[in-house]
Amino acid sequence: MAQSIYFNAWISRHPGLARGFLILILFAGIAQFASFAVIQAHVISFYGAQPEDISFALQISYAGIIATLPLQFRMVRYFNTRSYLLTAFLAGILLNIGLFSVHDIVLFSVLRFFTGVVTCIIAGCMLIVIFTTIPEPKRMLVGISLFFSLILTSGLIVGLGTAWVVMRMDWTEVYYGLIALQVMAILLCLLIFKPKPAFKPYPLYQTDWYGSFLFMFAAVATAFVMIYGPRQYWFADSLIRYTAVFAAALFALFLFRQATLKRPLIDLRVFRSGKFIFALLLMVLFFGMKDSINLVYGYSVLALGWSASDVVNSGLYNIAGAFIGTFIAAKVILAKKQNLPLLLLAGFAVLFYYHVWVYAHLTPSLSLAELRIPIFLQGFGSGLLFVPITVFCVVSVPQSTGMTAIVICAYARFIAVLNSIAGFYTMQLSYNRQFKDNLQGKLIPENDIFLQRLELYKGLFVSRGYTPGEATGISNMLITKSSALQSQLLTIRAIFLVGAILMAAAFLVLIAFAVVNKIKAAGNKKKMAMA
Template sequence: MAAQNAYFHPRFNGYTGLVRLALIFILFAGIAQFASFGIIQAHVISYYGAQPEDVTFAFQITYVGIITTLPVQFRTYRFFNTRRYLVIAFLAGILLNTGCLLTQDLVVFTALRFLTGVVTCIIAGCMLLSIFTTLPEPKRMLVGISIFFPLILAAGLIVGIGASWAVERMDWTAMYYGLIALQVLAMPLCVIVFKEKPDVKPYPLYQVDWFGAVLFMFGAAAAAFVMIYGPKRYWLNDREIRNAVVSGVIMTALFLYRQATVKRPLIHLSVFRHGKFVFAILLMVVFYGARDSINLLYGYSAGILGWSAGDIVNAGMFNVAGVVLGTLVAVKVILVKKQNLPFLLLGGFALMAYYHFWVHLHITPDLSFAQISIPVFLQGLSCGLLFVPITVFCMASIPQTTGMTGIVVCTYARFAATLNSISGFNTLQLNYNQRHRENLSGNFAAGNELLSQRLEFYKSFFMSKGYSQGETTGLSNALVAKSAGVQSQLLTIREIFYLLGMCMAATVIVLIGFAVVSKIKTAKVERLIDRKIISEA
């Protein structure tokens, strides 16, 4: 309770559960503006008259704002008055949402989205640290993260419910009014819950590596530009991509050099000397890269099955249910015995492999809602089983003296994995679609019996509906072309999911090998200790 009294008003002494509920609502109000466009991306693209990669970059630049601010936020949280800090952040969020509502300039929208990421990080960082103070010390990291992750994932779908409702009844920009309303509700809650003057010693802001944060910001933005636009611009064949690569490498090198030399770095590079931490970060990258395949399944539902945004949100609720169930199981198992963590990793990646193979084997042009719900739930369950154990593995692999470096590097890994999945999925889809279209084009050759039968079927159908000869021929050809496009996309999705399934299976094998080697090393150390004790006796 002492830790709680440092930040929260005395009126809430003894009401820890109520405080946590208030913090969760404030957190949701803060991150809702970050996770607000995934379901209605097509509407945003149409509104700005932009290419899909332009809007994707505008979304990812928000994450650049988050990961740039995060290590700084852990310092500023101890300097500013928490209550005022949050209120000012929500006021800034309201202004940014108003700006996004009024502008139709994509460049301005992108700049506003970056600042939205900064505001989101300020609120989310405050809430993460505040939630930690309400938990017992031994369970602080585990339970705090287990609350944080499912809420971030669920926020996108919860906001998606409101967004899908809005786009079906009005202009999608009306969604901003809902985001602003959430922020207005959160501000008085901040005033009520937090003390006017927290009982903590301020952390001097001159000790924060502001220049390092600027270097990282430009490096991360350049990386996002390269990975998002690279597949469409043939990578280094494009001058802007080459310039972005050079800029990104220079900025990243300068950032790393600065972190290695300054007295108080944003992140401690010494964590990378720990082999287990590096291994855990690689698992994080693999996990998040494979997790993003769910977007291909949602895209298939919208593009091929013709689902509305509301239908996709409803299916996504099965994913959230899986995440919550998996997270509860993971937390319970780890609390019982931390040595169970390797089994959770094995089970989670094995289930992730099964999910990918299931989609590879069962995807067709006419899956039902019930059938889609199965892999969506399995994917959520595997994510719930993996996220908390991987994060705990990361944090347990480094000394406590490194502070929040583990969490910061995990967010960097999340960003890198997302960019890699965006770039990788785009590249794979372009290559596989091109190959399958070329293979299918052989069926369009004149005199092909299958093509002739299909065209005759369509022509007979349209003739029976009263269409003219010319209209019948045009419509028949269009349907054949559309059918070939759908078939090509299905084959592409199958190949991508098979590739990811094999990667997950390989990860399971690596984990088994890692567990065996760790056990052998532990047994060897125990034998050496026993020999030393016997010799001393």
């Protein structure tokens, strides 16, 4: 790294310190993207919005990221790196000031989209620069491990700070913390980067700006359909129906352009690889079920009465699991790349056990000591899978396709997260209604258990000085509340059972995939020997 094209001479002599500074800059860049996940209730109150409005505003940031990502890998090779990052962080500061100032949910969503654009500029630039600090044989694996492990855990890391703020002051002070992080990043950029990097700018001619705009509007429309669709009974609502047609038409135009242009944003030849498609399906499944951890956090708030601070503190076990899993995955792959299938099997096995544990042990009175087991397991399983699946995707395509594999992985994550939002909401709605109707059918005078519980509550309240009428009313209210909680717990258990089945299916498919590949390899070896 002594001859780095990006860094000043003094930092080039300390690669470990340089990586540490780069990770801090990267964290400052993605912090504003992940800043509201833990405090959505405060954001909803501040903007006077519905939960789905805030969910859309958060996901539209990811639409900004994936719309910018293909362009970013070209622009980073054209612009002066230090000036490029300084401009992005200054834009981020202005966006935070705007987010703090506006109270309209539409303006908030627009600003969040541009927050995603800024996040992509910083994160994409950091990915390229981090790669240059790592020796060539380990570059892809270690770089991806550093980069994606921080992205995987950034929400909870940022949540530590936001939870501390909301417990002690007005939640909008979070914006000042984000601005302070961005100022720190600006100072680090001035400190470590050369005023003019030692590389020849790569021209931006024939860049598909039109295709980028097509994809941008298609991604935003898709997010709208997937978030608002379940709440509007999908295509029964005309707005959802027209928006879905609009998104499909734009995606079709985008794919047509990519197939016909000489220099497309993404190289569609990657889909000729069966291994890449298989790896992509694994990624979609992984990210689609990864967010089941949010049901655990939601349970801890609903059933156990935890605060945002309690949730974030329990999330430390998840962060620890993710870092340990990522470290093990990177070490195992560096030792022998053929260990990749074993890591995938181990990761899905851990996530299978995590889903089974929650299904088997969920009760209205779990303690933190008990909950830290599934929370850690989810992080550990995710750490074992995240890097191997990403590496599997990247190595399954020719090097001539450039960064297309990473871009399509980002697309897959976006779709998987939207699918999990819509899927978990729909499953909760369906299962909750089913269990609630079943429980309410048993709350009748002919049910001995119901009568015993009602009499127990009435006797307790009468002994505390309530009149018989008041005691009956409060008792009925408590039983109704208890049945609602019970139906929600049964719903979560049902969803985790579905998750366990999907993880088991992935495990079995991976075994079948490995067996088929071995048979093919043995057949090819036999043909070569005969030739």
